[in-house]
Amino acid sequence: MTARVDDIRKLLERAAGGAVEIPESVFADPDAAALVFPGGTVRIDGAMCGSQTLSVGGQATITASSAPVDIAFTVDGEWVTGTVATVDLGQGRALVLVDGAPDGTSLPAGAWALAEGRALRLARRTPAPRTDPERLDGLGRALPAVKYRGAAARDRTPQALVTENGILTPRPGPRRRKGMRVLEAPSTRGWSPIGTPGGENGLSVDFYSPPLRIAGALTALPASPPYKTVVGGVLLVDTGAFNGSAMGAYVVPDGSSADPSLFAYGSLGSETGFGPPLFQVRGISAGFGWNSRVRVPAADALGSFPFLVALDNPGEIGADDEEVDPLKVLGELIGGSSPWVRPQEGDLWFAAGLAFDCFESFRGHAMALVQTGSDLTVSLLGVAGMQLPTMGNKKIARVEIGIEATLRPTAGELSIGAAFTEKTFLIDPNCKLRGGVGMKFWFGNHANAGDFSFMLGAIPAGRELPARYPRQQPAGLTWGVGSTVNITGNAYAAFTPKSLMAGGSLDVVFQSGMLRAWLTARVDALLEWNPFYFDVGMGIRVGVSATIKVWFVKIRISVEVGVSVRVWGPAVGGEATVHLWFISFTIGFGADRRNQTPALDWGGFQGMLPPPENMVRTTAIAGYTGEGAPPTRGAIKPWLVSNGGFTFTADTQAPVSKVYLNQGGDTAEVATDDCGVDILPMHLRGKGSELRVWLTYNGDPYTLTPKDRPWGRAVLRGNVPNGLWGQQPDAPNDGIIPDRILGIRLTSPPVDHGTDTGFIDEEAISFDPINPDGNHPLSGELATGPVPKRPEDVNVIQVIQDSIDTTACGNRTALAQAIKGLGTDLGALDTDLSGYARAAGTAFTAEPMLVAG
DSSP states (O other), X not given: OOOBHHHHHHHHHHHTTSOEEEOGGGOSOHHHHHTTSGGGOEEEEEEEEETTTTEEEEEEEOSSSEEEEEEEEEEETTEEEEEEEEEEEETTEEEEEEEESOSSOOSOSEEEEEETTEEEEOOOOOOOOOEEEEEEOTTSOEEEOOOXXXXXXXXXXXXXXXXXXXXXXXXXXXXXBTTBOOOOOOOOSSOOOSOOSSSSSEEEEEEEETTEEEEEEEEEEOOOTTEEEEEEEEEEEEOSSOEEEEEEEEEEESSTTOOOEEEEEEEEEEEEEESOTTSEEEEEEEEEEEEEEEOOOOGGGGGGOHHHHHHHOGGGTTOXXXXXXXXXXXXXXXXXXXXXXXXXXXXXXXXXXXXXXXXXXXXXXXXXXEEESXXXXXXXXXXXXXXXXXXXXXXXXXXXXXXXXXXXXTTTEEEEEEEEOTTOEESEEEEEEEOEEEEEEEOTTOTTTTOEEEEESOOOTTOOOOTTSOOOOOEEEEEEETTTEEEEEEEEEEEOSSEEEEEEEEEEEEEETTEEEEEEEEEEEEEEETTEEEEEEEEEEEEEEEEEEETTEEEEEEEEEEEXXXXXXXXXXXXXXXXXXXXXXXXXXXXOOOSSOOOXXXXXXXXXXXXXXXXXXXXXXXXXXXXXXXXXXXXXSOOOBOTTOOEEEEEESSOOSEEEESSGGGOEEEEEOTTOEEEGGGTEEEEOOEEEEOEEETTEEEOSOOSSSOOEEEEEEEEEEHHHHOSSTTOHHHHEEEEEEEEEEEEOOOOOOOSSOOOOOGGGGOOOOOSSOSOOOSSSSOXXXXXXXXXXXXXXXXXXHHHIIIIIHHHHXXXXXXHHHTTOOOOSOOOOOHHHHHHHHHHOSSOOOEEOO
C-alpha cells in the first residue's frame, strides 16, 4: 500500500457526514479497483466515517449502478497495509474489493463477486484476436490471421557471451524433440553455470550425451496474489526411447498464519508402446501435493487437463510456440484466477496416471486422483478416442470422449460425467460434435440423500432445475457443408425423481449470394409422474429470402411459413399456431394450461417419503452391551445397556414441530419449532408434527424427567430438502432448509454409587471350612520362630488395644525423634491414638493368635 494512516484519517475527518472521495492512489492494485468503482476512485455520499477505526460507509457509484458500500482499512504502524470494500447488491449478493493484505477476509487480493455462497473473480474481457476476413471456416466465420515467423525468429546462430571468467561461445540450442521442450538458456557441454532461467535467480541444467538429453531449471518465480513466495522447477528428459518430465512448486500463500504448500508431478512416456497389441502402455505418471488441492475439471475440459496431457507429451503442457521455457508449465498450473493446483491448508493429494493403446487404434489416458483433508474426494479421470481410418492422412471420423467420476463419501455425493472434446468430428472435420452427459447421486447423511439426476446437454430457459443438478454444455453438432449449407442440431434431456424432460432442434441454412433459405424444427417434452402431468410441443418453419438490387436500392423479399402444436394435461388441452409471412394466429382447445403444480393428496405425498419403518430411528450411541448391532425400531427384543451410563438418539427423516418425553400425565414438552412444518407438494403450511419418546424398564413405564436426577438431552437439528418441506419451489440455499428439528439425544443420569455397601446377608460372606482344622503351612518345611498360640485366659484383642495406647505410642514418638535428628522436621504429631485402639474391638471377627516370646 502507498497510503499513510494519517492521510486516511484526515480524509475521513474532513467528510463530516457529507461526501468522501478515496483516490485511486490509495489502492495497491488500481486495475482491480477499477473493476468495481469507475476509474478506480471511490466517491461515497452520506458518508458515516470512523476516523479512529478507519472505516467508512455510505452510498457509492459502482460500475454497474449505485449501491451501499462499506470500507475498512487495516494498518500496521503508520502505513495502511490493506483495504476491504464491500458493495451490497441485495438478495445475498455483493461485490468485494480486496486490496493489499487486509484483516477479516479469506479472499485473496482482487475484485470479487459473491453470489449463492460462491466467490467469482472479476476480470476484464480480453480483446478478441485479430481475424482475417479472407480466411473463413466451414461456417463462413473469419479465422485468426496467419502468424509469419521472421528471419530473426528462426535465427539460431550462437552468439558470444561475455562472462566474468572470459568469453563463452555456446553451441546451438537443441531442436524440439517429440515429447519434450528445452530451455533457451546459454549452455556448454555438461552442466551450465548459475543463470537466470525465467526468474530473478535460479539454476539451470542442460546436459547432452547422445542419446541422453537432460534440460531443466529451478528458480524463484515472480509471486503475485494470492501467493507471497513461489519456488518452482521443471526437468525434461529424453533418452530416445523414452521422454518425460518432472515438475514441482513450493508456494507460500499470503497471510502470516498460512502454512506453505508444495506439489510434485512427474511423467514418463514413449511414442511406441510396450506390450501386446491388445494393450500397450505408452506412458505413466504420478504426483502428490501437501497443503494443496487440485481442481478437478469437467468432462468436456479433460482434453486440456495438464496432468493428462503430460501422459502423451510432457512438453506440451502450457507450450504453444516451437521453443518455450518449460517454466511456463508452472505458470499454467498455479497461475491465473482459477489455477489447477492451489494452496489448501490441511489437504493432501495423490495422483497416478496411465497412457495406453488398444488394438493400435484406440488411444486413451486414465488417472486416479485422491484428495483428503477438508473433503475426502476420489476422482477417476480419463480421455479416450480413436480415428478412422487409423492410417493415412484423410480421416472420416475422430471421436474423443472425456470421462470424469468423483466420489465424496463424507459429503455423500457421487458425480459422473462424459463429454466430447473439441477434437471430435464425423464424416468431415467441419462436422463437429459437442456436449455430454452428467449424472449425480446423493446418499448417506447428505441433506438430499436419495435424490439423483441425469443430464444431457443444456436445459433451455423455462425448464429450470435445482442448482445442485449438474450443468452441461449444449449437446449437438455443427456442420458446414461446403460454403453454402450450415447444419446445426441441439439436443437435451433431464431425468430426475420427479420428472423427465427431453427435446431438440434442427436448423438448416442455405446461403448463396443474395439467396437464403432455411428450415427450423423443434420438439420439447415434459413428463411428471407425481402428480402425473405432460407438456409436449413441436413446430417447424420453412422460409426463403432474396435480395434484389434495383439501381442503387437493395430490396429484400422474405417468405416464411410454419406451424407449431402444444398439448398438455391432465386436464387435456393445447394450442396450435399457424405462422405465415404476413400473419400469425393461435387456436386453443381443451383445458387451460396449469399455472402451478397441483397439490398432492396424502397418499401421493406418502409415496415420496422413505418407507414407514425407516422414517423414525432410535440409535444407541454409547453404553449398549448387547450382542451384535442394536435392534431396530420394529424389533421386539429390548436393549441391554450398561449400568455405568447409556446414550441414544431418536430422530426422523421429516422435520418436527414439537418433541415430547414420556406418556400420559407425565408428558413433558422439551422442544418447539414455532414455524411449524410446511409440505410443499401438498401446498400446506404451518402444520404440526410431533416426536414422542418414552422408555420402559422391565416392562414398566420409566420417566425420563425425574425431578431429582433428569436425563441429559440435546435437540438434534439439521437440513431438510425444500422440495418436500418448503413453502415455495424457487427457495434459496440450493434447495435446502437449514436448522429444523429432527430429533433428540438422551443420556442417562450420572451413576450414584452411594456411601455404603448396603445389606449383606450371611450367605454372601460364608466360606468353605478346612478339614481337618489346624496349621496348614505353604510347604513341607518346618516353621521357624515363636509358635503362635491362643491363650484361654488372655484377651488378645484387649492386648492389642493396650499396646496401641502404650507401646505403639511410645515407639511412634521415638521414631519421629530419630527422623528429626536426621534433619527432617515432621511438625506437630497427633499423640492421641485412642481411636485406633477402639477400632481394634470391631476390626476382628475372632480372637487373633498371640506370638509368645
